[in-house]
Amino acid sequence: MININEIEATPDFVLDQREWLIAHKAETGFSWTRLENPIGRAGSTLSAFCGGTYNNSKFERGNEKIAQEVYRYRQTLKAQEELRIEAPEIPPFFETRAARMAMSLATWAQRGRVGVLVGTPGVGKTEGLIEYTNRASNAYFIRCRKSMKTITALCKAVLIAMGNKAARGSSDDLSRWVVSELKFKNALLIFDDAQHLNIDMLEEIRGWWDEREITVGVLLVGNEHVSSQMEGTSRTAPYLAQLFSRVSQTMVIAQAYPEDAEAQAAAWGVHDEKAVAILKDIASRPGGLRDCTFTLEVAVTIARSKGEELTGKHIAEAFAQRASRPVAA
Structure with a gap:
């Protein structure tokens, strides 16, 4: 992601953000009011920006700042989409x-x-x-x-x-x-x-x-x-x-049961014996299954980023990363 303050808001940049926002609004069906909070500008301002009438100017007199804020919104959406692709879907309710x-x-x-x-x-x-x-x-x-x-x-x-x-x-x-x-x-x-x-x-x-x-x-x-x-x-x-x-x-x-950690592992599609053993250990600590969920989210992301199948190695690395512990060699 780029710091928007480092971007030169040229007329071409302003035009690009304007065209993207018009297309984004049409694609999502969002109203200008719906876009207010994500972008941080009033809907009427965004409407005027896209119509090229904000402050009676198309590229200057504040249009540059709005374009930067639209770009920041674009970056946020892109980062979230990339994370959505890499991050795992948390399984629905599993009985423990x-x-x-x-x-x-x-x-x-x-x-x-x-x-x-x-x-x-x-x-x-x-x-x-x-x-x-x-x-x-x-x-x-x-x-x-x-x-x-x-x-x-x-x-x-x-x-x-x-x-x-x-x-x-x-x-x-x-x-x-x-x-x-x-x-x-x-x-x-x-x-x-x-x-x-x-x-x-x-x-x-x-x-x-x-x-x-x-x-x-x-x-x-x-x-x-x-x-x-x-x-x-x-x-x-x-x-x-x-x-x-x-x-x-x-x-x-008083604490999560070992079979509950096994049920959680099965819900996540984890069958590696070492991985299940690590999850049982995590579940027995304060935080229980919730900590297992957070650890699995990180572990799956690590495994996917490396193009590998999820194993106990990734879960141990994720747990250490979350707790700021060094990973054993």
């Missing part, structure tokens, strides 16, 4: 032991129970639960964020997950709306990264579960803080005793 455990707990919770799933990052629990929502009716996946500080934010997140994207109103109105939406559904609410939920939000969830008019399952998913804040090892535990007393099952997945 951890995913089966997560889906089994979700099935249990959807019977109107409260469940807690604790797992270290990268073991595959989230992927398993998202897959469950794709298979089961009325199962909703809510990803909790640290910015969710209020009951209002919680209610909006739940309603959006249920398809109500224009959720507005007071916290009480929104909470009643949630209850109304849950009627006659035997639904399951899965709260991922539930460690971000505060006491008030957890108590609101308990209130939904206690509603006599509905049957709803609740699954709280996250790190060890999710269980510790209810089980008595956190200073918030006394305030959550009522919710904890309703938990019917807690499941802990």
